[in-house]
Amino acid sequence: MSNEPSIANYSGEDFRPPFPTRDPGRVKVLRLLKQARKNYLAIWSLKDFDTRLIDFKILNRQLMVCNAPDVVKEAFQTNHEALQRKTPQMRNALSPLIGDGLFISDGDIWAARRKMVAPIIHGSRVPGFAPIMIETIEEKKKEWLDLPEGGEIDALAEMAHLTAEIICRTIFGQDLGRQFATEVVEAFSDYQRQIDQIDLVSLLGLPEWLPRFVKPSIRKSVKRIHTVLDQIIDQYAVSKSKGNVSVLGGLLEACDEDGVPLSREAIRNEAAVIFMAGHETTANTLAWAWYLLSQSPQVSSRLTQEIDHILGDRSPTFADVRNLPYTKAVVEETLRLYPPVPILGREAIEATSIDGRPVGKGTLLLVVPWLLQRNSKLWNDPHIFRPERHVEADGDKRSKYSYVPFSIGPRICPGLAFGMTESVLSLAILARDVELRLKQGEDVQPICRLTVRPGDHLPMTVHRRQRTAQA
Numbered sequence: 001m002s003n004e005p006s007i008a009n010y011s012g013e014d015f016r017p018p019f020p021t022r023d024p025g026r027v028k029v030l031r032l033l034k035q036a037r038k039n040y041l042a043i044w045s046l047k048d049f050d051t052r053l054i055d056f057k058i059l060n061r062q063l064m065v066c067n068a069p070d071v072v073k074e075a076f077q078t079n080h081e082a083l084q085r086k087t088p089q090m091r092n093a094l095s096p097l098i099g100d101g102l103f104i105s106d107g108d109i110w111a112a113r114r115k116m117v118a119p120i121i122h123g124s125r126v127p128g129f130a131p132i133m134i135e136t137i138e139e140k141k142k143e144w145l146d147l148p149e150g151g152e153i154d155a156l157a158e159m160a161h162l163t164a165e166i167i168c169r170t171i172f173g174q175d176l177g178r179q180f181a182t183e184v185v186e187a188f189s190d191y192q193r194q195i196d197q198i199d200l201v202s203l204l205g206l207p208e209w210l211p212r213f214v215k216p217s218i219r220k221s222v223k224r225i226h227t228v229l230d231q232i233i234d235q236y237a238v239s240k241s242k243g244n245v246s247v248l249g250g251l252l253e254a255c256d257e258d259g260v261p262l263s264r265e266a267i268r269n270e271a272a273v274i275f276m277a278g279h280e281t282t283a284n285t286l287a288w289a290w291y292l293l294s295q296s297p298q299v300s301s302r303l304t305q306e307i308d309h310i311l312g313d314r315s316p317t318f319a320d321v322r323n324l325p326y327t328k329a330v331v332e333e334t335l336r337l338y339p340p341v342p343i344l345g346r347e348a349i350e351a352t353s354i355d356g357r358p359v360g361k362g363t364l365l366l367v368v369p370w371l372l373q374r375n376s377k378l379w380n381d382p383h384i385f386r387p388e389r390h391v392e393a394d395g396d397k398r399s400k401y402s403y404v405p406f407s408i409g410p411r412i413c414p415g416l417a418f419g420m421t422e423s424v425l426s427l428a429i430l431a432r433d434v435e436l437r438l439k440q441g442e443d444v445q446p447i448c449r450l451t452v453r454p455g456d457h458l459p460m461t462v463h464r465r466q467r468t469a470q471a
């Protein structure tokens, strides 16, 4: 049936991390739906990885997968107007929580919100957030160094905790962020457990106005999140006077072109979007990076050499980030192999065409970083973990449309610089003093329900590391 092994494979310098078994040909619809319920990464056939444009039907819905740089550009950049709407699955899963929030809105509301919200988390604001990131990461390092040598941690949970603390402290300010982090994280996790991205009503092509049942448990967890966000917004006035830098401060001060500020509901929605979009994505990236480093001694050693060379005995500042190109490349390569958002979906709001083929209104159009970033027509040895490909010209035919872990076009992730800086600083600070080893006997497999994770847990052991002597 399948002709590729799914197990991780290490030979010399080349580490080939795990991926689900692939069928050689297209999977039958019922089996595909069954697999999708368990793991979105398991639905793709071997052929899909190198196919330029995949066109198929599930139940009553036409689906098209754009899997070549020029086709991706046409879909997400050139044809943005017709293809800017998120899929009904995504909108239905998230609208009870974030209403008209940036992540799932489109048209005029999206355009107005994007102008107001993106600048608040934009790269130019990241130097102001970096001290909060550094302080929070140093706290995590201290916790790890307090463990006995070889102490066990769940690296996935640890990274989720770290990035949640960082995003809470940056959204709500240092004091409120610390105070409310646990409650915010628990309330959001509760919501995620309730939602189901496979929305059969939409796949069957039934009309949008058809009422959808929102489970009472979903309503309950939404209420919990809204209550805590309202409490934070109410208390914000106090911390604001202490001069804290925060996203919430930016949202409260933001005005549209006519000088109209965001409503309280809009502020709550956008704060929820930023928490949701900016927390698990970075956590999973870091968890995967630890796993990949633990399996690749050469990469790990090159990484720590760079960190030791640039930082020596001191803690990093924001200015160091640009001097850590290999650390950045490790993050980039992790995002290539395990893009946290592996499927970017859109629904055609009007008829258009892609690559000369007609696209009917209502067609679901997908860009799948999981496929594109492992397409052998675009990448040499696509399944091998090789950070060098991001710093050295190794012959990969690179276009910005062939590497899209943060999406591309007008809807590109506005937290890109935030997430990259946070990831580079986390690796630099933690890997400088600590080595994480995979717990013996653990079999790690990627699984995707909402984001790509190394299963539910990533058991690793913590070891103190001696820095390499500086010349």
Ligand code: HEM
Residues within 6 Å of the ligand: 102, 103, 104, 114, 121, 273, 274, 277, 278, 279, 281, 282, 285, 335, 339, 340, 341, 343, 344, 345, 404, 405, 406, 407, 408, 410, 411, 412, 413, 414, 415, 416, 418, 419, 420
């Ligand atoms: C490694 C970390 C991250 C990854 C891989 C990532 C990835 C993405 C992707 C793929 C999208 C677009 C989804 C689509 O087109 O369907 C997106 C959107 C978004 N991200 Fe990120 N993200 C990361 C970190 C962050 C952070 C740290 C923040 C906030 C501080 C953030 C805020 C947002 C927002 C607000 C959107 C919605 C943009 C819009 O629809 O206009 N992200 N992200």
